[in-house]
Amino acid sequence: MPLERPDPDALLRQVQEQESRETRAKLKVFFGAAPGVGKTFAMLSEAQERRKEGVGVVVGVVETHGRSETAALLEGLEVLPRRELAYAGQFLPEFDLDAALQRRPELILMDELAHSNVMGSRHAKRWQDVMELLDAGIDVYTTLNVQHLESLKDVVAQITGVIVRENVPDTVLERADEVELVDLPPDDLLLRLKEGKVYLPDQARHAQDHFFRKGNLLALRELALRHTAESVDAQMRRYMASEGIRKTWAAGDRLLVCVGPGELSERLIRGTRRMAGALGAPWLALYVESRQHLRFTDEDRTRLEANLRLAEKLGGETAVIEGAGALVEDILTFARDRNITKIVVGKPSRPRWMELVMGSTVDDLIRDSGTIDVYVISGEPGREPATPLIRRTITSPLRNYLLSALTVVLASVLASLIFRRTELADIVMVYLLGILIVATRFGRGPSLLASVLSVAALDFLFVPPYYTFAVTDFRHVGTFAVMLLMGVVIGNLTERIRAQARLARGREQRTHALYRLGQELARSSGSAALVASALQNVATQFQSQGVMLRPDEHGRLQAPAHPLAFPLNDQELGVAQWVFDHAEPAGLGTLTLPGARATYLPLKGAAGALGVLGLLPEGAPRWAEPDQRQLLEAFATQTALALERALLAEQGAQDKRRADEERLRNALLSSVSHDLRTPLGVITGAVSTALETPDLPEPARRELLQSAQEEAQRLHRLVSNLLDITRLEAGSLDLQTEWMPVEEVVGAALNRRELALEAHRVRVALPEDLPLVAMDGVLMEQLLLNLLDNALKYSPPESPVDIKAWAAGKSLTLSIADQGPGIPAGEEERIFEKLARGQAASNRPGAGLGLAICKGIVTAHQGRIQAVNHPQGGAQFLVTLPLGTPPAMPEEAP
Numbered sequence: 001m002p003l004e005r006p007d008p009d010a011l012l013r014q015v016q017e018q019e020s021r022e023t024r025a026k027l028k029v030f031f032g033a034a035p036g037v038g039k040t041f042a043m044l045s046e047a048q049e050r051r052k053e054g055v056g057v058v059v060g061v062v063e064t065h066g067r068s069e070t071a072a073l074l075e076g077l078e079v080l081p082r083r084e085l086a087y088a089g090q091f092l093p094e095f096d097l098d099a100a101l102q103r104r105p106e107l108i109l110m111d112e113l114a115h116s117n118v119m120g121s122r123h124a125k126r127w128q129d130v131m132e133l134l135d136a137g138i139d140v141y142t143t144l145n146v147q148h149l150e151s152l153k154d155v156v157a158q159i160t161g162v163i164v165r166e167n168v169p170d171t172v173l174e175r176a177d178e179v180e181l182v183d184l185p186p187d188d189l190l191l192r193l194k195e196g197k198v199y200l201p202d203q204a205r206h207a208q209d210h211f212f213r214k215g216n217l218l219a220l221r222e223l224a225l226r227h228t229a230e231s232v233d234a235q236m237r238r239y240m241a242s243e244g245i246r247k248t249w250a251a252g253d254r255l256l257v258c259v260g261p262g263e264l265s266e267r268l269i270r271g272t273r274r275m276a277g278a279l280g281a282p283w284l285a286l287y288v289e290s291r292q293h294l295r296f297t298d299e300d301r302t303r304l305e306a307n308l309r310l311a312e313k314l315g316g317e318t319a320v321i322e323g324a325g326a327l328v329e330d331i332l333t334f335a336r337d338r339n340i341t342k343i344v345v346g347k348p349s350r351p352r353w354m355e356l357v358m359g360s361t362v363d364d365l366i367r368d369s370g371t372i373d374v375y376v377i378s379g380e381p382g383r384e385p386a387t388p389l390i391r392r393t394i395t396s397p398l399r400n401y402l403l404s405a406l407t408v409v410l411a412s413v414l415a416s417l418i419f420r421r422t423e424l425a426d427i428v429m430v431y432l433l434g435i436l437i438v439a440t441r442f443g444r445g446p447s448l449l450a451s452v453l454s455v456a457a458l459d460f461l462f463v464p465p466y467y468t469f470a471v472t473d474f475r476h477v478g479t480f481a482v483m484l485l486m487g488v489v490i491g492n493l494t495e496r497i498r499a500q501a502r503l504a505r506g507r508e509q510r511t512h513a514l515y516r517l518g519q520e521l522a523r524s525s526g527s528a529a530l531v532a533s534a535l536q537n538v539a540t541q542f543q544s545q546g547v548m549l550r551p552d553e554h555g556r557l558q559a560p561a562h563p564l565a566f567p568l569n570d571q572e573l574g575v576a577q578w579v580f581d582h583a584e585p586a587g588l589g590t591l592t593l594p595g596a597r598a599t600y601l602p603l604k605g606a607a608g609a610l611g612v613l614g615l616l617p618e619g620a621p622r623w624a625e626p627d628q629r630q631l632l633e634a635f636a637t638q639t640a641l642a643l644e645r646a647l648l649a650e651q652g653a654q655d656k657r658r659a660d661e662e663r664l665r666n667a668l669l670s671s672v673s674h675d676l677r678t679p680l681g682v683i684t685g686a687v688s689t690a691l692e693t694p695d696l697p698e699p700a701r702r703e704l705l706q707s708a709q710e711e712a713q714r715l716h717r718l719v720s721n722l723l724d725i726t727r728l729e730a731g732s733l734d735l736q737t738e739w740m741p742v743e744e745v746v747g748a749a750l751n752r753r754e755l756a757l758e759a760h761r762v763r764v765a766l767p768e769d770l771p772l773v774a775m776d777g778v779l780m781e782q783l784l785l786n787l788l789d790n791a792l793k794y795s796p797p798e799s800p801v802d803i804k805a806w807a808a809g810k811s812l813t814l815s816i817a818d819q820g821p822g823i824p825a826g827e828e829e830r831i832f833e834k835l836a837r838g839q840a841a842s843n844r845p846g847a848g849l850g851l852a853i854c855k856g857i858v859t860a861h862q863g864r865i866q867a868v869n870h871p872q873g874g875a876q877f878l879v880t881l882p883l884g885t886p887p888a889m890p891e892e893a894p
Helices: 008-023 039-052 068-072 097-103 126-135 150-160 170-175 186-194 201-209 214-242 264-279 291-295 298-313 327-337 352-358 361-368 389-393 398-421 424-442 444-462 475-523 527-542 570-582 626-692 698-730 742-750 777-794 850-860
Strands: 027-032 057-061 083-087 090-094 107-110 139-145 178-181 255-258 283-289 317-322 342-346 373-377 544-551 599-605 608-617 738-740 762-765 773-775 801-808 811-817 864-869 875-882
Touching: 027 039, 027 170, 027 214, 039 057, 039 068, 039 107, 039 139, 057 097, 097 126, 107 126, 126 139, 126 170, 126 570, 150 214, 150 264, 170 214, 178 214, 186 214, 255 264, 255 327, 264 283, 264 298, 264 342, 264 373, 283 298, 283 327, 298 317, 317 327, 327 361, 342 361, 361 373, 398 424, 398 444, 424 444, 424 475, 444 475, 527 544, 527 608, 527 626, 544 570, 570 599, 570 608, 599 626, 608 626, 626 698, 738 742, 742 762, 742 777, 773 777, 777 801, 777 811, 777 850, 777 875, 850 864, 850 875
Parallel strands: 027 139, 027 178, 057 107, 107 139, 255 283, 255 342, 283 317, 342 373, 762 801
Antiparallel strands: 083 090, 544 608, 599 608, 738 773, 801 811, 811 875, 864 875
């Protein structure tokens, strides 16, 4: 039997998950069914054992509740001091997260994981503090009761009659590396309660009469055992996967729960989470944005957002789609696209007669689901009231109803004009035309009014007996009914079309906003322009001020100086830093640091967070609704991708520049090392020969010393060029300008010893009326020396080199021309680059720095240098310097 080939992607995920579990900080949860079972005692007992093993244990929070045996276990353990926070006129002690992060112990104890922090703390819940400690690499021991699990909130409320306010997402328990069940039979727990080992006597009697009833404790104990079993089962499955043991149960289930703004959605979400946990399957919550979304109140929108956030908190994925047609069709299309195997919906709460008239979504979903299983969960009676019919219908202003009545009057006038010359059916068509106009222009409510008024007007004016509502011919009753039904149908159809048009406009606006952002980000060159484009689009789309913060080399966010950014104080900057460090949203409208003025979103790239996007709303945040929240997240994602692309481009340019510099440096060292060794070798040889040969004839000694002098001058010129090119590249070339005649600079260059042997070949033709030029005499002398040396080097022996100058307009041009081989075509600009040499330079000494230095000197003087081929042959270098107005010369005394 052939072996099945393992999936490489699955193997990679398995290896990555195993490496992550081995390297990340460890979380151990001491799990119990109720207070008093001994979770804190068990946690402290194990902490003492770890301390004896040499592990650094610190107590972050431990609540002894006056139990002496528990307090005794604190002996020898370092207790972290708590911080005092003002609340309701008193100071309350709270866990000091910053002190714990600064202390960085190996293991920290955090009792009561579900505790709600006092307002002013960094996080609203203690479990968020624990997650940040784990992210910082600190192992955590904590305690948790089963009734605090978010997915069991409604189950516990049904069992005990108590709604638990402090909840922990199930994902926190799933994150635990080890869950230890601390169990105690209900009878023993009730005995401890009576003995005062759980609560004080008064509190114990009240608890025993309510929460601590034996039936409640039995049910909570079963829940705790079941969840512990699920945790053990998950560990077993991870072990089987790591050991290559094939699974023996079906896999591949994927759950979908349909949610809305109703309170029943909370129950659906928690029930789906429990079902997904039992099946070990992923799940997601779906909201279909239909035309009903347009009539939601602010309360409805707030509940819908809370329901979606609840699904995310419980570990589910959320999705918001726009309804394209029938609701059932949209749900099933999405489910089939995402390979959903089970759909969870709520039991319908509308009266049966409304379902018979308007249809049942649940029945249609079950009928059309095919191979997808549909689970219907019931809600508590009275929790999901049906939407009143009046609220669903009367949505138009009073003006539209008045115009509707006026339209019926005009239709009646028109019908009366043609009444004697036509049939009753034509009169009916006139009224239907009026109903259609009203439905198209004014909405469904006015169209229903127009239908009723049209039937009444038809009966009153055009059906015998006239001017009464009595009907003698019952055949007209059917006409009235059909007319009224057609009016209702036309009104509903036109209202549906209007609602779909409004939804389409909303989708178009969101799509256009993303398209506009993408276009502007694509056109932005560099990260600075990209930041400006992103902030401008955010401010326009969400009616808010934006800010984008980037980290420095130490990972600390810097307050930007952009004109579109809102100012940040230390507190807001601290919130943004937390978002960057943890790559999670925080601030206004979130569960983390909700007291901030703005909302902060991480800009996530492939390698982690690139920065933080902050939004300060002008009034109520526009991103509170699900569609706008998704649009904001899409803005942040698209901005992060563009920013990452820009940073990679900048990094690539820097890498290329460094590579070019490194290549240039290597070439320079290679060239200069040869040019340095050659004169040094000649100098060393000449001096050694002169010193070691006492009887050397004087002419030969002089010739050797002269050769050493020439090579020393050549070496000096090479070192000077290296120093000059270094100064030019470093930008430290300071000009010491003064007004000087060109003749003086030319004469100084010709008198330099480097040109002493061949100065006779230089022909100078300078007019006597040349103006003064503001220049640095030393640098210009070096420029002329390099140009003359280059011309003499490439000219045939004894051929002249011509120096000319002339003034034209506002500039003076200095020309140095030789009679050498000239400049190859296309090399006129390249020869001024560093280390660039002509084709005829292979057999001539030099490092290729002279002309690069000349260009740097001329550029520093705001001038221009160019190389051309002389019409009579050879190369010609033209140096153009700007002319100014020299200062007035002082008059000589008589």
